[in-house]
Amino acid sequence: MRIHVVQHAEFEGPGLIAxxxxxxxxxxxxxxxxxxxxxxxxxxxxxxxxxxxMGASDDASYPWLVAEKRFIAETIAxxxxxxxxxxxxxxxxxxxxxSVRHNRVPEIGWFEVSLSPEAADEPVLAGWPRTFTVGQWHxxxxxxxxRVRVVASSDACDNQLFVFGHRTVGMxxxxxxxxxxxxxxxxxxxxxxSADGAYVMDARRMRQEAPVQIAACRLLLFSLLDALQAVGPxxxxxxxx
Numbered sequence: 001m002r003i004h005v006v007q008h009a010e011f012e013g014p015g016l017i018a019x020x021x022x023x024x025x026x027x028x029x030x031x032x033x034x035x036x037x038x039x040x041x042x043x044x045x046x047x048x049x050x051x052x053x054m055g056a057s058d059d060a061s062y063p064w065l066v067a068e069k070r071f072i073a074e075t076i077a078x079x080x081x082x083x084x085x086x087x088x089x090x091x092x093x094x095x096x097x098x099s100v101r102h103n104r105v106p107e108i109g110w111f112e113v114s115l116s117p118e119a120a121d122e123p124v125l126a127g128w129p130r131t132f133t134v135g136q137w138h139x140x141x142x143x144x145x146x147r148v149r150v151v152a153s154s155d156a157c158d159n160q161l162f163v164f165g166h167r168t169v170g171m172x173x174x175x176x177x178x179x180x181x182x183x184x185x186x187x188x189x190x191x192x193x194s195a196d197g198a199y200v201m202d203a204r205r206m207r208q209e210a211p212v213q214i215a216a217c218r219l220l221l222f223s224l225l226d227a228l229q230a231v232g233p234x235x236x237x238x239x240x241x
Contacts, residue, residue, distance in 0.1 A: 008054065014048065036067040049087075050176075056140070081229070086174060090172075102141070111199060118149060123166060124167075175217040
């Protein structure tokens, strides 16, 4: 299986996704979106779109976003599984006809997310608990059209997880952080932690909680990636834009 990862910043890499790929003996490739060098959609078995500090709608400032969005749309149309994380979920929401706006508050730290009752109908989320704690680092949020199903929320952000066509998933939160990834974010984006608000955790507490939370997120991530790998071809027709 070939996994291709689209990266937007040096300090936001695949983290535990690379660990999963190695454990399953899959091939993993990474490329920065700004290079506009993407594989042929039909050669990708799973596309992952990572986070980054830019805005999903900032096409004027980051013109490479246009080519990235086109590649994502082509990959979905080819019936390939797609996973968007944080910024990646927001870009994915736009590709599917949605929009991105500022969230009412920034959400940074380890916070609880709850699945909606409708999440029980999503094969890729089979076995997930009703509530779980995840990594958060965002100031924006996505809005999706009716045909895209939002199936999770948090106290700070109504839209945390969406599913389209059983093969396309957008997560506002992070399951892929390992301790190195978290350390890089804290070091590079330290100014974000100075924001006021009930949903901005300090760096010391984030580091303290990291071992336990990363272990729990790892289980959810591996479950999701295994499910995206296993989703059958009967869903391909549903994944058309």
